Amino acid sequence: MKISLLVPCYNEEKSLEASIKSCLNQTRPFDELIFINDCSKDRSGEILSKYSGLIYAYKTPQNTGNKSSAQEYGLQFITGDIVVMTDADTLLKINFVEEIEKSFSDTQVVAVAGRVQSIAYNWLTLCRAYEYAIGQNIHKVAQNYINYIFVMPGAASAFRVETFRKYISFDHDTLTEDLDFTYKLHYNNLKIIYNPSAISYTQDPADLKNYINQLRRWFGGGWQNLVKHYTSAPLNLTMAFELSLLYFEGVIFSVLLFLIIIINTWMALWLLVGYLAIATIIGIAMAIKEKRWALAIAPFPYMILIFVNAYVYLEQFIKEVIFKKRNLIWFKPERLDLKP
Amino acid sequence: MITPFIGLSTLIHLILIIIYRLFHLKKSSHLLIYKYRSIRAFLGLSIIFSMFSFIFVSAVFMLHASAVEKHSEIHIIENFIDSHDGQVALNQL
Numbered sequence: 001m002k003i004s005l006l007v008p009c010y011n012e013e014k015s016l017e018a019s020i021k022s023c024l025n026q027t028r029p030f031d032e033l034i035f036i037n038d039c040s041k042d043r044s045g046e047i048l049s050k051y052s053g054l055i056y057a058y059k060t061p062q063n064t065g066n067k068s069s070a071q072e073y074g075l076q077f078i079t080g081d082i083v084v085m086t087d088a089d090t091l092l093k094i095n096f097v098e099e100i101e102k103s104f105s106d107t108q109v110v111a112v113a114g115r116v117q118s119i120a121y122n123w124l125t126l127c128r129a130y131e132y133a134i135g136q137n138i139h140k141v142a143q144n145y146i147n148y149i150f151v152m153p154g155a156a157s158a159f160r161v162e163t164f165r166k167y168i169s170f171d172h173d174t175l176t177e178d179l180d181f182t183y184k185l186h187y188n189n190l191k192i193i194y195n196p197s198a199i200s201y202t203q204d205p206a207d208l209k210n211y212i213n214q215l216r217r218w219f220g221g222g223w224q225n226l227v228k229h230y231t232s233a234p235l236n237l238t239m240a241f242e243l244s245l246l247y248f249e250g251v252i253f254s255v256l257l258f259l260i261i262i263i264n265t266w267m268a269l270w271l272l273v274g275y276l277a278i279a280t281i282i283g284i285a286m287a288i289k290e291k292r293w294a295l296a297i298a299p300f301p302y303m304i305l306i307f308v309n310a311y312v313y314l315e316q317f318i319k320e321v322i323f324k325k326r327n328l329i330w331f332k333p334e335r336l337d338l339k340p
Numbered sequence: 341m342i343t344p345f346i347g348l349s350t351l352i353h354l355i356l357i358i359i360y361r362l363f364h365l366k367k368s369s370h371l372l373i374y375k376y377r378s379i380r381a382f383l384g385l386s387i388i389f390s391m392f393s394f395i396f397v398s399a400v401f402m403l404h405a406s407a408v409e410k411h412s413e414i415h416i417i418e419n420f421i422d423s424h425d426g427q428v429a430l431n432q433l
Contacts, residue, residue, distance in 0.1 A: 134346055142353035145360040150342055222342075234384030235377065244391035245352060250343045252399045259403060266411035279346055309344035 001104060002031045003097055004080030004161070008070030009048075009088035010038040010063070015203065016047045022091040024054060028098040030084070032056065036074040039063040044088075066328075067154070068177035072170035084158045091119075091201040092156075099198035100158045110163040110190040111182075113140070113149050114156030114198035120294070121206045123301045128204040128211075130298035133286040136196065144194040148186065148238035150246065154178040156200035163190060174228060175328060176221025183229040186239055208308075215312040220327055223320035251317055254310035276303055348395065 005023055009016055023033055033055040037045050039062060048057035060073050071085065082104055086092065096114065103112040115136050118129040143149050157178065159168075167188050174180050185192055205211040226247060233240050261268040279299035287295040319325045343349050359365065407414055 134350060135342060138350055138353050138357065139342060142356040142360075145356060145365070219344075234381045234388065237380065237384055237387060240384035240387040241391065244388040245349050245395075246343050248392050248395045249345065249348050252395050253345055253347055256399045256402060260406045263403070263414065264406035264409055264412040267406045267409050282346060282350070306345060313344040 001082060001101060002080040003028075003082045003084065003101060003158075004032040004034060004078045005030045005084045005086070006034050006036070006071060006074045006078060007086055007088050008036045008038055008067050008074060009040065009044055010070070011040045011042045011044060012088035013040075013043040013047060015089040016044055017050075019086075019088050019090060020047070020051050020055060022094075023086075024051075025094060026092065026097045027095045028101055030097055032078070032080050034058065034074055034077050035088070036060060036070045038070040066172065066177075068170050068172055071177070075165070078161055081161055082158055083161050083164065085154070086157075086200060087155050087202065089203045090155045093199040093201070096156075096198050096200065099195050103193055103195045103198070104158070104160070106191075106193075108191045109193050110160045111152060111185055111192040112158045112198065113152045113192060113194045114158070114200055115140075115194075115196045116153045116155050117199060117201050117290075118204045119201050120292075121204075124206055124208065124211055124305075125204045126294055126298050127302045127305050129292065130283060130286065130295055130302055133290055133292075133295055134282060136194075137286060137289055140194045141196070143242065146238045146241070147191070148236070148242045149182065149192045149194055150242055151176075151179045152182045152185075152192065153200075155202045156198060157181075158198075173326075173328070174221050174224040175217045176225060179221060179225045180228070183225055183232070186236060187229070187232045189236075212308065212312060215309065216316060216327075219313050219316040220320055223316055224326065227321060250313050254314045257307070257310050272303060275306075276300070279303070348398075 007019070007023070012019070020033075020035070023030060035048050035055055035057045037048055037057055037059045039060055045057075045059070048055070051057075056077065058074065058077060060070060064070050064073065067087075075083075082100065084097070084100060100112055100114070103109060116132055118125050118132055120126065120129065140149065154177070159181075163185075167190065168181050168184050170177070171180065182192065205214050226243065230243075233243050260271065276299055279302060280296070283299045284296045287293050319327065406412060409415070
């Protein structure tokens with residue numbers, strides 16, 4: 001089995017070298033490493049040339065402006081059976097490729113979703129780590145059982161190249177291409193699995209402005225994809241179940257959160273205290289499971305973020321679904337320095 | 341991140357994990373329900389409708405409970421008006 005890597009990069013000088021090294025330093029090496037330089041204006045091109053001989057680096061004819069266009073450009077150079085897609089701000093765990101290879105030993109499997117962990121930096125990244133922990137230890141495990149992985153993470157996913165070329169097109173009409181790919185695979189009843197041992201470490205926004213902008217892209221992209229693919233939902237029962245659970249919960253409880261505060265501040269306070277208690281119990285469980293003890297205190301700052309999350313969720317629902325103001329401007333959060 | 345909350349979806353997914361592990365159920369397959377497109381569409385729409393009804397009714401119930409509870413802003417305003425002459429109280433508001 002030939003395993004290729006595809007990494008698009010644009011102005012990634014702060015993290016690129018560490019990312020390349022993590023891709024090279026694998027227990028089961030990649031057979032082909034392809035990096036697509038999307039006409040970066042910083043030292044990314046220079047860093048890529050430093051590793052020529054170990055990796056293949058290609059430059060797009062002009063800046064494409066988003067990740068999926070750079071991926072589409074890079075796909076033509078892939079010669080492997082499996083392609084791993086990740087980001088240039090992401091580090092792969094040493095056994096990542098080994099785990100991916102194991103998952104594809106089942107010939108029915110066409111795509112594997114890896115596990116994403118947030119690199120620790122401050123309270124915001126801690127809250128994101130808390131969300132990832134719940135998302136990947138509870139949501140994704142359950143989705144794996146019912147055979148409906150909601151989204152293949154952009155930072156850690158792998159596909160059979162033949163299937164990818166046959167069923168997935170780069171439409172560039174949503175902000176979350178990874179979700180678009182996942183919908184297309186489900187639509188064709190193809191088998192996607194989740195491998196929690198295929199771990200990647202990613203950078204998450206470290207300030208509120210970047211956090212909100214990233215949320216706008218994620219939630220906005222989520223609504224864009226739902227509008228694009230909703231007709232296929234009733235035909236797949238697990239898809240109908242998952243999508244209605246996630247999206248109805250998101251909208252109805254976001255509205256409820258703000259309404260209860262207006263109607264009965266005292267009761268809202270008590271509900272939030274109860275919510276904090278449950279979130280703390282889950283936080284302790286996640287801290288033990290992930291052996292990351294800070295997760296036990298994450299629910300406290302997370303209580304502030306639920307208001308931000310709910311607000312952005314509703315904002316994007318109104319923009320994308322009600323007013324149909326489609327935003328396709330790609331947002332790239334500011335990177336932090338990653339030591340190679 | 342798939343939902344803005346750790347809420348109902350987390351609880352339901354947790355229950356699913358427990359059921360699957362407790363009863364050693366195998367992973368479900370799309371292929372089992374691949375035939376009979378119209379039945380599938382009907383069942384799918386029923387699931388969507390049921391989920392919406394369940395979540396919506398829960399939300400309305402919570403909203404109603406918060407509105408009738410003694411600390412509710414509506415309740416406080418009503419009490420205020422009742423304890424005064426309505427017109428005077430409204431002028432004061």
